[in-house]
Amino acid sequence: MNKHKLRKNMEFRLVYRRGKSFSNSLLVLYVYKNSKIQDNRLGISVSKKVGKSVVRNRVKRLIKESYRLNYNKLKQGYDLIFIARVNANDKDFKNIENAMLNLCKKAGLYNS
Numbered sequence: 429m430n431k432h433k434l435r436k437n438m439e440f441r442l443v444y445r446r447g448k449s450f451s452n453s454l455l456v457l458y459v460y461k462n463s464k465i466q467d468n469r470l471g472i473s474v475s476k477k478v479g480k481s482v483v484r485n486r487v488k489r490l491i492k493e494s495y496r497l498n499y500n501k502l503k504q505g506y507d508l509i510f511i512a513r514v515n516a517n518d519k520d521f522k523n524i525e526n527a528m529l530n531l532c533k534k535a536g537l538y539n540s
Contacts (some may be wrong), residue, residue: 432467432468432470433470434469434507434509435471439507442507443458443459443460443509444458444509447460448460450531453527454512454516454519454524455510455524455528456511456513456531457508457510457511457532457535459507459508459535461505462506462507463505465505466504467504467505468505468506468508470508470509472491472492473509473510474487474512475511475514477514478516478517479517484512487516487517487524488512490520491512491524494524494528494529495508495510497525498525498532501538502537502538503536503538510528510531
């Protein structure tokens with residue numbers, strides 16, 4: 429899964445600038461069609477407003493795990509960036525997973 433991450437600032441900026449955004453109360457999703465890579469690449473951003481480092485890392489882990497469990501239900505060839513909102517800091521796994529799936533359905537990426 430390491431090779432399928434967005435890591436560089438330039439990659440994030442490209443998705444922010446050219447991608448399309450979808451949002452709900454817990455997460456924001458930016459989607460950009462990637463023509464070079466057949467797999468999805470994932471980026472996660474959690475602001476310091478969400479909480480201290482323990483809380484931010486927990487939210488990141490929940491997003492990563494919900495993505496991992498639903499990876500094969502999503503269309504491939506996209507760059508995805510999930511941004512956690514402040515409301516996500518005290519939510520459990522099921523709430524984060526439902527929010528992520530809701531955004532993927534809004535974006536038309538979900539193959540049920």
